[in-house]
Amino acid sequence: MRQRRRTPDKVTRTPRPPRGQRALIEESYKLTITFLRLPFAYRVAPMSNPHEAFGNITTSPGQANSSLKQGRFNHETVAFEVEGFSHRVCRYGFEKWSQSGFPDMFASTSPEGPNEHAESGGFRDGEATDKPIKLSGCTNAEFESLIEVMYPLQLSGPPTLSKEQWVGVLKLSRLWDMPEVATVAIERLSAMDLKAVEKINLGKAHGVPAWLKEGYTILVDDLSKASLKEMTVLGWETAFRILWARDKISRLREVTPNAGGYWVSSDSLLCGYCYRNWSYQHKVPNAQTRCPNASCNQFYTSNGHGVVIINPSTALRSTAPLLDDKAKIVAEKVSEVFEEELKEAELRNTKSTA
Incomplete structure (x- = not known):
């Protein structure tokens, strides 16, 4: 019985590219094969003189050379x-x-310490x-x-x-x-340019006593150096202590002879007893002596009669404290009011630099 011949499956063939494109592809293929056959050193951009830049570089395959000495740097x-x-x-x-x-x-x-991952070969x-x-x-x-x-x-x-x-x-x-x-x-x-409030906050946080003292000194001397918002950042307790220190300094200046207030020449002083009783104008030669008026003969201080100032509108002169004295007073008051904070910052700074 004659068997029927089986017809093969139809094969779909990819259409060939045009002749010009085919030639371009063949040329690219040849260039690629040529490039890959070149040694690796020729595939990269050559240096003008590699030996001048790197010296004679040699590589030795296989295990490391055990005779090498350890250099200074092995990070x-x-x-x-x-x-x-x-x-x-x-x-x-x-x-x-x-x-x-x-x-x-x-x-x-x-490696000398404990390694819980050593048995499993971990890191x-x-x-x-x-x-x-x-x-x-x-x-x-x-x-x-x-x-x-x-x-x-x-x-x-x-x-x-x-x-x-x-x-x-x-x-x-x-x-x-x-x-x-x-x-x-x-x-x-x-x-x-650190502001006074920044110096205080950073000095507290990181133990920098110089910043802490500088910041407090600036604000105790002149509160206008900080805004209301900045003072709020410091907290009410710190702000209160700054105001308290300023008040103490202002009161001290009122009672300190050469730190504020008024002065008057001795030529403008009269005996208070003579002036009140007889309207006499007997000048005061010395506060520790008696009145030169024989009818008075009173001590100015011990008897409590005091003195009278002639023409106070012209005799009185206001005085400003010396800058050196003011700076010294402010520094002393800052050291007193913020003593604990300054000591704590100094201690922390000392431990950090020890």
Whole structure:
């Protein structure tokens, strides 16, 4: 029985491109094959003279050379996480500038220290990017500002940061016990235009006694240096103590002979007894003597008769306190009224720099 021949399935063929386009594709293919056959060194842009820039660079395959000596620089990196941001930086800055926090942290995660992940072949915290050390008590912006100071991107010294960024650096340097970094931040902020209220708040928060005393001295001397809103930020207790110190100084100036009030020449003083009883105008030669009038013969002070001022509208002269005396009085009153705060800031600053 004759079998019927099976008709093959119809094959859909891709239409060939036009002859001109076909030639372009073939040429591109040839160029690609030629490029791939070239050594890798010829595929990149050649340097004018690679040996001058890098010297004689050689690579040795296989295991590392065990005869190599350790150089001065062999930095390890550490991974941190701050507010969901990952950072990998050199460890040496945190070990060098932090006196307690980070060295202790790294010691607990060092190869000699305990490693709860060793059996499973895992990484310690900070060794891998996916297993970072999580930092709290700071924002990502503050942390990045600190990194800029610890690892500056230019050779001219600390970076140029804003006031808010330097405040963040000061905050973290106090938090993580980095006194030298704190000193740099304080110097940079002191060179900026800090208002009296800012000096008080920052001095309290970060233990800077110089700022604290400067801020209080400015406001006790001249309350117009702060607005009502700024005084509200200080709190009612601090504002009350500033007003109390100002009141004490104003009262002191009223009773201090050369710190305010009025003065009068002795030529304008008359015996009070003679003037009230007989309208006589006997001048007072000396406050410790008797009246020169024989009919009076009274002591001006002990008998309570006092003296009379001739033409007070012209004899009296107002006096202003000397600037040096005023500054001294204000400084002494600030040290007295804010003694506890200043001592606390000084103690904190001393501990940070010890």
